[in-house]
Amino acid sequence: MSMMQAPQSGQPLIELVNLSKRFGEGANQVVAVKGVNMSLQKGEFVTLIGPSGSGKSTLFNMIAGLLAPDADGGIVFAGREQRHGELLGKVSFMPQRDLLLPWRTVLDNAIVALEVEGMRKKDARDKARALFSEFGLAGFEGKYPHELSGGMRQRVALMxxxxxxRDLILLDEPFGALDALTRSMMQRWLLDIWAHHKRTVLFITHDIDEAIFMGDKVAVMSTRPGTIKYSEKIDLPRPRAAEIATTPAFAAIKKRLLAVVEEESLKSFEGSRK
Ligand SMILES: Nc1ncnc2c1ncn2[C@@H]1O[C@H](COP(=O)(O)OP(=O)(O)OP(=O)(O)O)[C@@H](O)[C@H]1O
Ligand SMILES: [Mg+2]
Structure with a gap:
């Protein structure tokens, strides 16, 4: 049992209650997310997988406070139900695209959110500088995003x-664009960072191995309308080394998740041919 494992009793940090989101009206209406119930305990690392278009980013945008949920459900954060807009600023998030500003140096990209929050530029830069070596970016403070590799850009966005x-961090496919070797290195690195910084993480991915390797819990989203179809607690010991993916325990979890994910992917493929 890991030290980071949150107690299963007590108040969750965040609770999604019958969370739904419809886009558009009438015949053109798309039900992107429907009736999602889910909670994250403080310090927990939860991974969310699901086929493309299943509503993962929509769910993410609602939790980040960027998108209002439909009125029939809601989000409870630290014990309080949140009105639309209230979550903004309480949650730290990295959107599906890294959104680095090309005209800003790496250092000044890292401090964007701190500046928006009103911190003095000098203080924000000092605070950011202290993290550069932990994030594998020492010496790159003055470079511009186009001078970095894909993996480095992702690390800047993560930094x-x-x-x-914020207690809750949302990551939408942070390693989606990386090659397999870089990705595997970044996964282990992120788990170290997480263990060190003790945050609660909701991590979206397409990759089943990644979902198992990273998570205390894996939740699977169904094809549209997106809902949580299955979830499983991952009791693999931490810290996790890459070889854990070759153990029978890992394979057994993967087999169960694959069955659910494949059924959903097939449905979404057939749905798109109609
Ligand atoms: N602002 C919007 N207006 C209308 N429809 C939207 C909007 N945002 C998302 N959708 C629709 O909602 C559905 C879910 O999209 P979403 O981006 O949440 O999926 P996803 O699971 O993140 O997919 P991917 O894995 O490809 O990133 C899609 O059918 C999409 O077209
Ligand atoms: Mg998405």
Whole structure:
């Protein structure tokens, strides 16, 4: 049992209650998310997988406070139900695209959220500088995003997310664009960072191995309308090394998740041919 494992009793940090989101009206209406119930305990690392278009980013945008949920459900954060807009600023998030500003140096990209929050530029820069070596970016403070590799850009975006010190961190496919080797290295690195900074993380991915490797819990989203179809607690010991993916325990979890995910992907493929 890991030290980071949150107690299962007590108040969750965040609770999604019958959370839904419809876009558009009448015949053109798309039900992107429907009746999602889910909770995250403080310190927990939860991964969310599901086929493309299943509503993962929509769910993410509602939790980040960027998108209002439909009125029939809601979000409870630290024990309080949140009205639309209230979550903004309480949650730290990294959207599906890294959104680095090309005209800003790496250092000044890292401090964007701190500046928006009103911190003095000098203080924000000092705070960010202290993290550069932990994030594998020492010496790159003055470079511009186009001078970095894909993996480094992702680390800048992650550093920016961690610098905005909130209990809950949302990561939307942070390693989606990386090659397999870089990705595997980044996964282990992120788990170290998480263990060190003790945050609660909701991590979206397409990759089943990644979902199992990273998570205390894996939740699977169904094809549209997106809802949580299955979830499983991952009791693999921490810290996790890459070899854990070759153990029978890992394979057994993967087999169960694959069955659910494949059924959903097939449905979404057939649905798109109609
Ligand atoms: N602002 C919007 N207006 C209308 N429809 C939207 C909007 N945002 C998302 N949708 C629709 O909602 C559905 C879910 O989209 P979403 O981006 O949440 O999926 P996803 O699971 O994140 O997919 P992917 O894995 O490809 O990133 C899609 O059918 C999409 O077209
Ligand atoms: Mg998405």
């Amino acid at each position: 920016r997310t961690f610098l905005f010190e």
